[in-house]
Amino acid sequence: MTPNDFLKVIQDSINKQYEPVPKGWYSKNDLCEIWNLKRTIVIAYLSRGIDDGFIERKNFYIPNTIGVLKPVPHYYFHDEKKRKAKN
Secondary structure, three states: OOOHHHHHHHHHHHHOOOOOOOEEEEEEEHHHHOOOHHHHHHHHHHHHHHHHHOOOEEEEEOOEEEEEEEOOOOOOOOOOOHHHOOO
16 A cells, blocks of 8 residues: 555545435434334334344435534334344
8 A cells, every 4th residue: 555545545534425325224313204203212212123133223424404424323124034034
């Protein structure tokens, strides 16, 4: 690795690129609207689902209201058959 290669790696890690959220992934705010529940209840349900293996969590870099990219957790719901195959 040359010094220029290292500099490129560092700059890329600092300047994260916008990641479009794939279909099937939901943020906490999305789930609050879908389920018509308050945020604290949704967080409790998500934590339980992650512990039980039904839900996968991943951060996607999304621009906030002023355009700064922030990691926003999104959640993916696994099918029962896939969950049992993992455990």
